[in-house]
Amino acid sequence: PKTLHLRRRHKYPQKSAPRRNKFDHYAIIKFPPTTESAMEKMEDSNTPVFIVDVKANKHQIK
Template sequence: QILKYPLTTESAMKKIEDNNTLVFIVDIRADKKKIKDAARWD
């Protein structure tokens, strides 16, 4: 499992509101491509 859980700190919530960006805790061994593929919704 690449994406573990969403981060819900105050700074993460601000990023969600201001930039429409979700913040996730991910597996330490995952690279950008694996994270991108795991986050894809289609």
């Protein structure tokens, strides 16, 4: 019969502090652009346009 092999337990936590989310709601959306094309899109199609963080994905932006 095979013996159950359990993983070794650490004597101390591997990370000193819990991992914190770098993106809060204010870090993802940066600012609205003031270019002519962005203003035109806002006025014509009633679409909000914002500059967002490069590392943010679509789910975080929504």
